[in-house]
Amino acid sequence: MAEDERHPSLALDEVVHQRVRLGILAVLSEASECTFPVLREELQLTDGNLSRHLRVLEEAGLLEIRKGYDRRRPCTWISLTGQGRTALHEELAALERLVRRLRRQER
Amino acid sequence: MTKSLTPCQFPAPACRARRPRGSAGVPTRSRQAHGGVWLPVTALAALLISSVALYRAPFHHAAEVTVSVPYWAGLPAEQRAPIASYAFWFIGTATVFALMALWYRQRGRRTGMRVAWQRAVGTGLAALLALAVIAAVPVQLPQDVPLGTLTDRSPSAGTVLLHGLLTPLLPVALAVLVLGIVEHHRALVVAGAWVGLLAWIQCTFGILALPGALLGMRDSGARTDLLPGPLLLAMALPLLLFAAATAARSAHIGRSGRHG
Numbered sequence: 175m176a177e178d179e180r181h182p183s184l185a186l187d188e189v190v191h192q193r194v195r196l197g198i199l200a201v202l203s204e205a206s207e208c209t210f211p212v213l214r215e216e217l218q219l220t221d222g223n224l225s226r227h228l229r230v231l232e233e234a235g236l237l238e239i240r241k242g243y244d245r246r247r248p249c250t251w252i253s254l255t256g257q258g259r260t261a262l263h264e265e266l267a268a269l270e271r272l273v274r275r276l277r278r279q280e281r
Numbered sequence: 282m283t284k285s286l287t288p289c290q291f292p293a294p295a296c297r298a299r300r301p302r303g304s305a306g307v308p309t310r311s312r313q314a315h316g317g318v319w320l321p322v323t324a325l326a327a328l329l330i331s332s333v334a335l336y337r338a339p340f341h342h343a344a345e346v347t348v349s350v351p352y353w354a355g356l357p358a359e360q361r362a363p364i365a366s367y368a369f370w371f372i373g374t375a376t377v378f379a380l381m382a383l384w385y386r387q388r389g390r391r392t393g394m395r396v397a398w399q400r401a402v403g404t405g406l407a408a409l410l411a412l413a414v415i416a417a418v419p420v421q422l423p424q425d426v427p428l429g430t431l432t433d434r435s436p437s438a439g440t441v442l443l444h445g446l447l448t449p450l451l452p453v454a455l456a457v458l459v460l461g462i463v464e465h466h467r468a469l470v471v472a473g474a475w476v477g478l479l480a481w482i483q484c485t486f487g488i489l490a491l492p493g494a495l496l497g498m499r500d501s502g503a504r505t506d507l508l509p510g511p512l513l514l515a516m517a518l519p520l521l522l523f524a525a526a527t528a529a530r531s532a533h534i535g536r537s538g539r540h541g
Binding site for chain 1 (some may be wrong): 311314389390393394463
């Protein structure tokens with residue numbers, strides 16, 4: 175089957191498409207690095223919930239977690255990997271194709 | 282009896298925390314993180330404008346002009362002292378880059394989001410280093426021409442194009458361009474390209490001589506017609522406008538953040 179004949183929803187990635195994980199990738203795409211508390215605050219999550227989703231994304235190779243110190247205080251910095259950036263772009267492209275297809279049917 | 286619902290059932294601070302950021306004029310962290318671009322851009326524009334002081338006659342035509350390559354002052358015009366020009370660009374650019382690093386590190390700590398400023402500074406420093414290395418390469422003089430002899434040989438096209446790259450304005454232009462990419466500001470990318478293009482054209486053909494050069498006409502000597510003062514101001518103007526606009530927006534975001 176040709177690529178453009180497949181339903182666009184088939185191109186959505188399960189790992190990326192989940193609401194919180196998509197939010198994490200979107201926030202991280204806006205900066206080179208972001209701290210754990212900022213991500214938690216931006217997405218209004220609990221520590222446990224955010225950690226769980228970060229682990230899923232890290233295991234998929236979509237983000238990097240770096241633990242360090244900022245003025246002697248422990249600080250966790252999170253950044254997108256190249257693979258993560260590509261995955262986000264592909265997800266957005268698939269969503270755009272899906273929206274275009276549905277709009278065409280509405281007309 | 283039905284209980285009347287307030288817009289938010291949580292106490293005020295919690296209500297603010299639950300309100301989606303960026304949806305009702307509340308600044309997002311990302312906007313705050315990228316709101317600091319005005320200072321590095323202002324510093325780079327100030328560097329360009331203050332380089333006007335390196336030229337002997339930046340705003341009027343001198344009767345006699347001596348220009349040597351590389352253009353350590355930045356543009357092909359007579360400079361006051363080559364060593365002063367050299368020191369100005371190598372110390373001044375490095376100082377501005379150090380200021381950028383300090384500014385972005387401090388903002389990163391405050392907002393919790395970092396911008397990839399290292400790419401802009403790294404590109405600028407690498408270009409500055411490349412300029413120093415290329416300029417240090419000894420030039421092979423023609424063997425058949427005794428020193429001090431004037432020849433009517435015009436430089437090759439490759440030499441002319443290379444001379445266009447031997448200016449300390451290009452590292453600044455590259456730094457602005459890359460800063461625009463990492464800060465997601467298309468206007469800044471265009472401003473960086475504008476600075477680089479003006480500098481390169483002036484250092485190769487001369488901006489006023491460009492139409493003639495493109496049409497294959499002889500050099501009419503228009504190279505020195507565009508003075509370095511107005512040209513540097515034309516380079517810095519888009520940067521200053523951009524910095525003013527982003528500083529105003531950043532101040533507005535700061536105010537709405539405090540009230541929101």
